[in-house]
Amino acid sequence: MSPLPLHAVAIGDGLTDPATQVLTKPQQAFAFGLVDEKQLAQAQALAQEAHDLALAQRYADAADKRSAMEDLVPLGARNLPEA
Numbered sequence: 001m002s003p004l005p006l007h008a009v010a011i012g013d014g015l016t017d018p019a020t021q022v023l024t025k026p027q028q029a030f031a032f033g034l035v036d037e038k039q040l041a042q043a044q045a046l047a048q049e050a051h052d053l054a055l056a057q058r059y060a061d062a063a064d065k066r067s068a069m070e071d072l073v074p075l076g077a078r079n080l081p082e083a
Contacts, residue, residue: 019054
């Protein structure tokens with residue numbers, strides 16, 4: 001079998017570093033006007049918990065916190081571009 005002539009790879013909406021990426025979501029949602037200051041504070045706290053849980057290799061718990069954080073953002077606006 002001959003090698004595949006691969007020149008590049010694209011990952012669409014991929015989580016390459018979820019523990020770090022989760023920390024960017026609340027500020028992005030605020031910058032886009034999707035959450036108010038109170039929701040921003042709540043989202044930042046949940047994102048920090050998700051981050052800490054992921055670093056502790058408690059991935060299911062981290063995913064639950066990330067979901068709770070994303071629930072603060074209106075449905076349809078949750079797929080924000082990564083920073």
